[in-house]
Amino acid sequence: MTSPGHPKADPATDPVGFAAHDHGRCVAAGIAAAEERCADKGLQFTPVRRKALEILLQEHRALGAYEVLDRLRDAGFGSQPPVAYRALDFLVANGFAHKIERLNAFIACAHPGTSHSPAFMICRLCDSVAEAHATPTRGALGQAARDAGFRIERTVVEAEGVCPSCAEKADA
């Protein structure tokens, strides 16, 4: 899942997406995790939902709902927007995928199973997205919320910039 030989590879915290890695495993692991969790929680991991997750897992970048819809249609599923949005809503609601608000697009969760506040690094050059963990209540925001009496329920943390591989290309 993480780059082989990476000095501090840790499946729970290592940002996936910028480094070379066994991508087949990403897909298999993602599907397996979802299957298990759905079985546990009595959720229906139906064909559309499974396919939608597979589609997202194919890449480490965010896909728009209509991009997902196109691929669902190609795979023989319905072709109207709600088909995609419903599948994506299910995946997001159950922690198998996340919505990248900055891009109005969706990406498979890189750390499925673990409950977490995700944080994303979005490369503006190649559109790849890596997921890390945020600690929203610890930083300046958490302090501001406590001071103001604001109860945080969910956080969106997205950094836009340049990924290592694009930075390298740009330097060359």
Add this chain to the structure above:
Amino acid sequence: MTSPGHPKADPATDPVGFAAHDHGRCVAAGIAAAEERCADKGLQFTPVRRKALEILLQEHRALGAYEVLDRLRDAGFGSQPPVAYRALDFLVANGFAHKIERLNAFIACAHPGTSHSPAFMICRLCDSVAEAHATPTRGALGQAARDAGFRIERTVVEAEGVCPSCAEKADA
């Protein structure tokens, strides 16, 4: 600008929006700051742009582009989407307003003039939005970015939850 008598009111860091305050000042201060900065930097603070900022400053919540457009039209400006988007783009590009990605909507900057990475607290009950300061490079995200070799250029930090005044109402 901040609530009179607030124990730790500090114009540079105090989140505005949830507490009672002299709202007329918000508007006046926002316009004044924009005027000054535009003069300094040779930017044209044209009537549409001024009006758009005024519209945003009217409330401590985020307005959709089309909501802004409606009010611009009411004020005698053009009524086509690009009118609003261009004005909003200008305001955002120059730090007079921010886009709330979670809401696809815009809000006047609460700390104009200061260069900052904004963080927002969005009340899901009353839609009010308060702006605080984020310290993106300091927390877990900054660490992850350094580890991954990702160069952060801009961050989106938005917390969704319940503001103090709505929490109070809910308790009652």
Add this chain to the structure above:
DNA sequence: CTTGTCATGTTATCTTATATCATGTATCGG
């Protein structure tokens, strides 16, 4: 078997955003 629940399919529509071309206006060097 019928009732309720959940998933899917389908139509229509709404909201958000941008590309493009045309027009106006201020500034500046010649």
Add this chain to the structure above:
DNA sequence: CCGATACATGATATAAGATAACATGACAAG
């Protein structure tokens, strides 16, 4: 003063993202 340039605005059309509402099907509980 004139023409070139840059920037701002106006207007048309369309793309992209999202949801409301209604109909159908599958299945388990009563």
